[in-house]
Amino acid sequence: MKFFWKIYFSFTVLFLLAFGLFGTWMIQMTFQQSYQKALKDGEWDNRMYQLAFETSLSSMNPETLSDNMVQVIAVTVTQNLSDSGNVYRIYNSSKDLLYERNSCKIDGTEPLSVLSQEQPCSYLVKRAGDTTWLLYACRSTVGGKTYLLESLTNISDIYQERESYYDWYTAVMMGMTVMVTLLVFFISHMLTRSVTSLSQTARRFTEGDLSARAAVSGSDEVAELSADFNRMAVSLSDKIEELTMQAKRQEDFTASFAHELKTPLTSIIGYADMIRSIDCTREETMDAANYIFQQGKRLESLSFKLLELIVAEHQQYQYHYFSVRKLLEEAQILTEEKRKERNISAERVCDDGLIFGEKDLLLSLFVNLLDNARKALPENGEIRILGKCRRNGYFLCICDNGCGMAPDEVTRITEAFYMIDKSRARKEGGAGLGMTLCSRIIGLHHARWKIFSRQGKGTVIAIHFPEGEEIYDKED
Secondary structure: OOHHHHHHHHHHHHHHHHHHHHHHHHHHHHHHHHHHHHHHHHHHHHHHHHHHHHHHHHOOOOOOOOHHHHHHHHHHHHHHOOOOOOEEEEEEOOOOEEEEEOOOOOOOOOHHHHOOOOOOEEEEEEEEOOEEEEEEEEEEEEOOEEEEEEEEEEOHHHHHHHHHHHHHHHHHHHHHHHHHHHHHHHHHHHHHHHHHHHHHHHHHHHOOOOOOOOOOOOOOHHHHHHHHHHHHHHHHHHHHHHHHHHHHHHHHHHHHHHHHHHHHHHHHHHHHHHHHHOOOOHHHHHHHHHHHHHHHHHHHHHHHHHHHHHHHHHOOOOOEEEEHHHHHHHHHHHHHHHHHHOOOEEEEEEOOOEEEEOHHHHHHHHHHHHHHHHHOOOOOOEEEEEEEEEOOEEEEEEEEOOOOOOHHHHHHOOOOOOOOOHHHHHHOOOOOOHHHHHHHHHHHOOOEEEEEEEOOOEEEEEEEEEOOOHHHHHHO
16 A cells, blocks of 8 residues: 555544544533433432422321322322423332322333332433433331332433434534545645655666656655755766766777787787798898887787786885985986987976885886876977975976877876877887876875876976875875
């Protein structure tokens, strides 16, 4: 059963049950009040009847008092009582009827049968046809003679009043049932509307609509649940998008890696087959062997770069303080030979500061950045290395006046196997993994970097290394 119908039936049954029980209790309380009043009135009438009878008999001589005289006295007494249709009877001690006014036939036990010395007065409620009677009986002893007096009062009106109240309340309950069911239906709809909307949104989300969000209105628990669902949806969407992008990057990486392997392998196989199957001159053989050697070195470079990426991703490193100036000097020495081939200068103006990190990774970072700058420069190009030590860390800039990059190329430069000029990169022995490795090393050192580049003007790579080892302690 849906939550809407649970609320609907629960509220309807609860309200009608409470309203019905309360109404029944009120009617019954009203009836009981009327009933108790009728008992008191009946008792009072019977006592007055008894008092008047005893007063009249007390003035008579008991020795000369006969049943006929009792009847005459009874007529006089009852005539002085209220003429309300009550029935009055007088019995002698043998329970023989001496007098009766307004006769009434009632089947069953009468109060006279339960009277005793210990119980001088008794009452009973009996029904005769459509009439309900209140029977009061009492014992009177005058002049040594005992008489039994009985008075009957018609109390049908209080029972009829109760029945009329029940009929009226039944009609009211029917009207209230219609009103309550409509009202509860509306309230249930209002209460479950947010839950229904949230359920529909969740269903859309599970069907693949990751942009589905629940409407949040108010500040109740359902609104909080909707807000929590939206936060969960945003988090899941981000995770799914991240996983999708990661899968795409892995797919692109695999495709690019296969493509990068295909070209040198095709060349190696082709030239090797030529040497094997054709009688070549020594010069042709040397050219083919040289090309095979170059492509082999390219594959070797590719494998080394991939190994560096894998190691940087999974290896645990020991971090220490290292001099920036010494690291840059060593990086310049390692790249000097290739820079000399095109007469490229490298000017360094750096403060002597310390960087907290892993030496081999930092050296690999600086070598790759200097080598990428060299590849982008023509002959007689310039590389400038600027370093400033600040309170919040060390700032390093590597600038070149090379060919520069377009904005869309800058955003993709750290992608694996991405090369702006593939022919130039392959000629230089590049595999498109240098900047990817740099990005990983930057992340491992909790540093931040930004690349500024303009086509035809050059490129500036700015790096900020954080101050002190407490940054690494927080990560641990």
